[in-house]
Amino acid sequence: MSSIADNLGSVTRRIQKATLQAGRKPGSVSLLAVSKTRSAQELREAVSAGQLAFGESYLQEALDKIAELRDLTAIDWHFIGPVQSNKTRQIASAFSWVHSVDRLKVARRLSEQRETGLPPLNICLQVNINNEPSKSGCRPDELPELASQVSQLPGLRLRGLMAIPDPGQTESALKESFRNLANLLKELQLRYPEAGPLDTLSMGMSGDLETAIAEGATCVRIGTAIFGERSQKS
Structure with missing residues (x-):
């Protein structure tokens, strides 16, 4: 059975290879280890192998x-699940990134509840790129207005977009979904140059990271390929 360190090495090589094949600058894609349902000891093993973003x-x-x-003070904690309004205070205090903001109410609460003295909370807006009824995320047509409003909130720093495309798509449809998200980010960069760096495309997981990187991902969220299959959580 491969160790977490071995798996991290394998994933890192996949990312490096995909980045080069896409003609992109080495190091332009970061790895976010998806550690939900994993033990603290497993995270310690990953940190020992050099992984700091979870x-x-x-x-x-x-x-x-x-x-x-x-x-382990160097760990960079990212919240990637649906954000409930009654949980925003704890999220705003404990994390440095939130990838799953999809409505203004949540963004306002995160901004207001970010503790004074902490740097602004890095935010990605989650887009329901395939308009799936059961999935979180704003509609693509709602994105420009939401981005404009979120970029003005003092406790937040709008960094980019996140999406989880429909896993049942064909390869060509998946590529199109990733490309559509990348194009939405480019539109925001042109439309709101004052909004900040807007430098993050959080997309791609264990089974499709190469496709995501080819279409512009700057952060891939990898769980299974690092930690193995996880038990189901109710």
Whole structure:
């Protein structure tokens, strides 16, 4: 059975190869290790192998791990799950990134509840790129107005977009979904140059990271390829 360190090495090589094949600058794609349902000890192993950015979806589980791993001060915690309004205060305090903001109410609460003295909370707006009824995310046509409003909130720093395309798509349809998200980001960069760097495209997972990188991903969210298959969480 491969170790977490071995798996991280394999994923890193995949990212490097895909980046070169896409004709992009080496190091332009970051790895976010999706650590939901994983133990604090597994995260320690990943940190020992050089991984510092971790993505969590379940708030209480994440807070428990953050407390247990508080001695590892270099960890960069990203919240990637749906954001409930009654959980924004804890998310705003404990994380440096939120990839899953999809409505103004949540963004305002995160901004207001970001503690004074902390740097602005890095935000990606989640887009429901395939308009799936059961999936979180704003519609593409709602994005320009939402981005304009979020970019003006003082406690936040709008960094880019995130999407989880329909996994049942064909390869060509998946490419189009990733490309559409990349084009939405380019439109925002042109439309709102004052909004900030807008430098992040959070898209691509274990099974499709090469396709995502070819279409412009700057952050790939990888869980299974690093930690193995996870148990289902209710």
